[in-house]
Amino acid sequence: MRIELERRANPSLLFSVISPFLALALTVFAGGIMFALLGKDPVSALYSFFIEPLLDIWSLHEIAIKAAPLILIGAGLSVCYRSNNWNIGAEGQFIAGAIAGAIVPVVFHDWHSSLVLPLMLIFGMIGGALYAAIPAFLKAHMNTNEILTSLMLVYIAQLFLDWLVRGPWRSPDAYNFPVSRDFAPEAILPELVSSGRANLGFVFAVVAAVGLWIMMRYTLKGFEITVLGQSERAGRFAGFSSRRMIWFSMLLSGAFAGLAGISEVSGVIGKLQPVISPGYGFTAIIVAFLGRLNPLGIIAAGLFLALTYVGGEAVQLTLGVSDKVTRVFQGLLLFFVLSCDTLIQYKIRLVFSRFRQTTEGGAH
Amino acid sequence: MGIVEAILLTVVTAATPLVLASLGELVSERAGVLNLGVEGMMVMGAVLAFAATQATGSPYVGILAGIACGALFSLLFGFLTLTLVANQVATGLALTILGLGISGQIGEPYVGMSGIKLQPIAIPLLSDIPFIGAVLFKQDLIFYLSIALVFGVNWFLFRSRAGLKIRAIGDNHASAHALGIHVIRTRYLAVMFGGACAGLAGAQLSLVYTPQWVENMSAGRGWIALALVVFASWRPWRLLAGGYLFGAVSISQLHAQALGLGIPSQFLSALPYAATVIVLILISHNRRMTLINTPACLGKPFVPDR
Numbered sequence: 001m002r003i004e005l006e007r008r009a010n011p012s013l014l015f016s017v018i019s020p021f022l023a024l025a026l027t028v029f030a031g032g033i034m035f036a037l038l039g040k041d042p043v044s045a046l047y048s049f050f051i052e053p054l055l056d057i058w059s060l061h062e063i064a065i066k067a068a069p070l071i072l073i074g075a076g077l078s079v080c081y082r083s084n085n086w087n088i089g090a091e092g093q094f095i096a097g098a099i100a101g102a103i104v105p106v107v108f109h110d111w112h113s114s115l116v117l118p119l120m121l122i123f124g125m126i127g128g129a130l131y132a133a134i135p136a137f138l139k140a141h142m143n144t145n146e147i148l149t150s151l152m153l154v155y156i157a158q159l160f161l162d163w164l165v166r167g168p169w170r171s172p173d174a175y176n177f178p179v180s181r182d183f184a185p186e187a188i189l190p191e192l193v194s195s196g197r198a199n200l201g202f203v204f205a206v207v208a209a210v211g212l213w214i215m216m217r218y219t220l221k222g223f224e225i226t227v228l229g230q231s232e233r234a235g236r237f238a239g240f241s242s243r244r245m246i247w248f249s250m251l252l253s254g255a256f257a258g259l260a261g262i263s264e265v266s267g268v269i270g271k272l273q274p275v276i277s278p279g280y281g282f283t284a285i286i287v288a289f290l291g292r293l294n295p296l297g298i299i300a301a302g303l304f305l306a307l308t309y310v311g312g313e314a315v316q317l318t319l320g321v322s323d324k325v326t327r328v329f330q331g332l333l334l335f336f337v338l339s340c341d342t343l344i345q346y347k348i349r350l351v352f353s354r355f356r357q358t359t360e361g362g363a364h
Numbered sequence: 365m366g367i368v369e370a371i372l373l374t375v376v377t378a379a380t381p382l383v384l385a386s387l388g389e390l391v392s393e394r395a396g397v398l399n400l401g402v403e404g405m406m407v408m409g410a411v412l413a414f415a416a417t418q419a420t421g422s423p424y425v426g427i428l429a430g431i432a433c434g435a436l437f438s439l440l441f442g443f444l445t446l447t448l449v450a451n452q453v454a455t456g457l458a459l460t461i462l463g464l465g466i467s468g469q470i471g472e473p474y475v476g477m478s479g480i481k482l483q484p485i486a487i488p489l490l491s492d493i494p495f496i497g498a499v500l501f502k503q504d505l506i507f508y509l510s511i512a513l514v515f516g517v518n519w520f521l522f523r524s525r526a527g528l529k530i531r532a533i534g535d536n537h538a539s540a541h542a543l544g545i546h547v548i549r550t551r552y553l554a555v556m557f558g559g560a561c562a563g564l565a566g567a568q569l570s571l572v573y574t575p576q577w578v579e580n581m582s583a584g585r586g587w588i589a590l591a592l593v594v595f596a597s598w599r600p601w602r603l604l605a606g607g608y609l610f611g612a613v614s615i616s617q618l619h620a621q622a623l624g625l626g627i628p629s630q631f632l633s634a635l636p637y638a639a640t641v642i643v644l645i646l647i648s649h650n651r652r653m654t655l656i657n658t659p660a661c662l663g664k665p666f667v668p669d670r
Contacts, residue, residue: 005447005448005667007667138645143651147453148591152587152591152640153641156634160630167628282457286461289454322472324465324468327464328466331459331461331463331464334457334462335458338450338451338458339450342450348448
């Protein structure tokens with residue numbers, strides 16, 4: 001038996017709508033098998049992974065908290081990926097943004113003003129953008145592969161943060177714990193509603209995603225991104241510069257990741273510590289693809305991936321399964337998303353006999 | 365054994381997984397397939413090799429398990445990118461994410477367990493040569509395999525008919541297809557070879573380098589291996605040199621930490637990653653040379669017209 005692909009005359013509208021849902025269904029199914037292999041009842045495990053977190057307010061807040069960075073980073077990355085720039089170092093830009101933004105509350109901790117928070121957010125965006133500027137410069141002017149450089153910079157950023165909080169920025173009153181001083185109240189991102197924990201970061205994420213959606217759909221820039229991504233040659237004829245696009249997409253995604261980083265430390269953690277992200281920068285890549293590189297789709301995808309984090313914590317508590325199931329779920333999901341996307345461009349046919357092949361391939 | 369020999373031994377141990385993983389990726393890229401899942405295949409090989417060794421008591425079974433696991437895991441990538449023509453960059457990332465997740469899950473019971481180290485095999489006579497004997501001829505099986513594979517792959521790619529086909533597919537899959545070469549089938553084999561090598565590299569990590577299981581123990585080596593392929597401009601010999609250069613860099617930071625030069629350890633740990641970036645810049649800033657060396661169909665999907 002073989003699998004043959006036949007290109008569709010036009011991309012299938014039906015499959016471009018249902019492919020993410022098909023992927024979700026397959027992931028849930030595969031997840032059930034995984035729980036069964038771990039010796040748990042798959043139905044109840046899936047229930048506490050995917051459904052239970054939706055039933056209480058605390059978990060919903062938690063989902064909003066975790067969805068915010070995923071949506072923000074994923075939306076920025078979608079512009080990169082659409083224009084064929086493979087920034088996979090958003091995790092590093094997230095950390096760079098967090099560090100740059102934290103300069104204000106950590107170094108100038110005696111300065112109390114209502115300007116602190118806005119300044120932090122701006123610094124965070126600049127920090128993330130500057131960090132993304134390294135692979136952008138290297139790709140645009142030194143012809144260096146951005147996949148590898150942006151990823152290497154992730155490790156460097158993690159080590160730099162580690163050094164900061166153990167060295168020069170270690171809090172004088174933290175008993176040698178590797179943390180920075182706590183941010184002052186005016187440096188904390190306000191909560192969304194006074195009762196819960198979700199903060200303004202979620203609003204940033206949704207606003208940014210909708211803004212990008214408008215840009216992609218209604219502006220020349222959006223058109224430029226799509227054209228250059230699909231065919232650099234065609235873009236050149238239209239007068240678009242792929243070098244400028246490298247800069248634009250990388251700086252934009254870097255700034256978004258940086259904003260996510262400073263929002264996370266300001267709104268959720270309240271200080272710097274050696275590890276500030278459970279891999280948001282990498283998970284956001286999955287978010288971007290699950291959302292079909294469409295900013296509105298990315299909002300939905302970000303919420304779903306946030307659910308996998310919260311669900312992972314939930315099964316860890318209730319079933320005693322390791323929270324690593326979250327990573328497995330996320331990896332499986334990306335696999336299924338990518339396979340289901342094939343259905344949009346191609347018809348898949350199963351060929352059971354070798355006969356057709358030999359008659360049609362009559363060359364020999 | 366002198367201090368220099370001891371240092372050289374650690375360099376060899378650090379370089380071997382890089383050489384192995386990048387060698388596999390080199391073959392796969394020569395066939396036109398960019399597999400960014402090296403890190404995932406490597407870490408899967410590491411955990412399975414460790415688990416199999418614990419179960420049987422024999423690190424040689426562990427080696428086989430690592431190789432088999434890497435090859436099988438790469439099939440997943442092959443199915444998506446070759447049969448379903450999914451985007452290679454994204455699928456490779458998915459393989460890495462999934463590999464890190466599954467290996468963490470499988471390895472959970474093994475965390476903190478002391479492992480069984482693969483013992484070196486001294487080659488009679490040669491190992492008695494002063495100085496180089498101890499460094500090169502009193503090594504473990506995986507080291508010998510890595511050197512043999514570099515020889516073998518170099519011969520295979522540039523001196524054998526099958527190697528010529530692989531390079532033809534990587535440079536122009538449409539022409540190769542028109543000439544009657546099985547593009548997809550050959551690419552599957554190349555991807556599986558890459559997976560097997562990455563799995564073996566992982567086995568080296570958990571059986572030789574540090575005989576234990578630590579989550580994410582590949583620590584970016586899969587990505588460095590990818591950079592090494594570019595560094596080597598897709599040639600096995602240069603890859604051997606590059607692997608040892610990087611092995612030396614990552615070891616020098618450990619020795620520098622031990623000496624306590626007053627440089628923060630984090631800066632020294634960042635050295636291999638920074639070196640990778642710098643090397644990439646030096647290698648690829650000449651646009652024309654890069655274009656000549658890169659397999660022309662690298663990363664491009666192929667759907668045979670019927």
